[in-house]
Amino acid sequence: MNRVKLLICFVCAIILSSCLSQNKKINGASFVAYGIPVDETHTKPLVTKINANFAAVMPFGFIRGLNSPEIIHNTERQWFGETRAGAKQYSEELRKQNIKIMVKPQIWIRRGEFTGFLNMTSEEDWRKLEESYTSFILEYADLAQEINAEILCIGTELENFIAKRPDYWNNLIDEIKKIYKGKLTYAANWDEYKRTPFWNKLDFIGIDAYFPVSDEQTPSFEKSMEGWQKHKPVIKSYSDTYQKPILFTEYGYRSVDYSGKEPWKFDRSMTKVNLEAQVNTTKALYETFWHEDWFAGGFIWKWFINYDKVGGKDNNQFTPQNKPVEPIIKNYYSSY
Structure with a gap:
């Protein structure tokens, strides 16, 4: 009888473990890069305040304009957190809080131009951009x-680059896999993901x-729930x-x-604080999503390192x- 009870307990434990693993999500935050190294005072609030288990660490490359082929990255002129050394230090400190890491290199185009509109005017410049992006992402x-x-x-929201140079992106993914052995995704804009051609080569379908x-x-x-029904x-x-x-x-909202x-708008004319709107959406x-087994989770946009000095009831961001x-x-x- 004791052996039977033990077997039943063992089976129940397996079933419970399976259920828990299905429910476990990537509960992430986009961890904003700063000009300084971070320590426990910067990383611990992710756990104590929202119980995050993942963080997106975001080094940056910079482009001078929508038609410029050169990506400037990992230089001494950048903020520490935007460089390779900074991304590594941030990741090591986040690990101390048992937070897992998504490395999410981002591109910033001068004057905040939308990366999805990046477009070269000659074959020569397309090839230069490809060489530069390869250096950046590798x-x-x-x-x-x-x-x-x-x-x-x-990559993040690079629709035109991908549409114009699909062979490059397929080859790039193969090159990335020679170096990095973990899980891969791409961050497609909310109205882009249906046209992204290489989901079959990645591990997650990534959507901003x-x-x-x-x-x-x-x-x-209630209205926000209804609004999701056409997208879900x-x-x-x-x-x-x-x-x-x-x-x-x-x-995020x-x-x-x-x-x-x-929700994508960063419009300086939108200034009236509405905390209830953010809560409801x-x-x-x-x-809508967090209970679905086909949904892996996500990264809230965005989380700043100096917790006590950001956000608050007067903040409209x-x-x-x-x-x-x-x-x-x-x-x-x-x-x-």
Whole structure:
């Protein structure tokens, strides 16, 4: 009888473990690069305030304009956190809090031009851009392998570059895999992912999830839930087609009026703080996706290192820090 009971307990433990593993999500935050190294005072709030288990570390490359082929990266003129050394130090400190790492190299085009519009005017410049991007991304593929990062994001919102040079991107992914042996994704813009041609070569379908969900000045939770119903089935269909989990490489809402209408907008005319709007839209996103087994999780945009000095009730930006939405995030991150 004791052996039978032991067997039953063993089987139950396996079933429970399986259920827990299915429920466990990538509960991430986009960890903003600064000009200084970080320590426990900067990394611990990710755990104590929102119970994050992942962070996106974001080194940067810079381009002078939409038609410029040169990516400037890993130089002494950049902020520490934007360089290879900084990304490594940030990752090592985050690890001390048992936080896993996605290395997510980003490009900044002068004057904040949208990276999706990057476009060369000659074959020569396209080839120069390809050489420059290869140097940039392989630098951080090597870093990701060195620090055993769990995920590497191979690019962010580069639709035109990908559309115009598909062979280059397929070959680039093969080169990345020679260096980095972990999981790969790409961060497609919310209206781009349906045209991304290489999902079959990656481990996650990555989406920067700034989908419009409500035209209301203060989006209600109910209307925001309704707004997701036109997007969710399409998103799931891509998971089904490619047999890959969906990962929100970025997601989040500003604490402003009409935050669910065009969530991608960083418009300086949008200044009126609306904390309830941020709460309702964020909660609707969690209720829509976080319980789905085909959904891997995501990275809230964005988390600053000096916790006590950012966010707050007068802040109208994306960060959830020191706002009513913060305990909402912690609740869902703790549940999955």
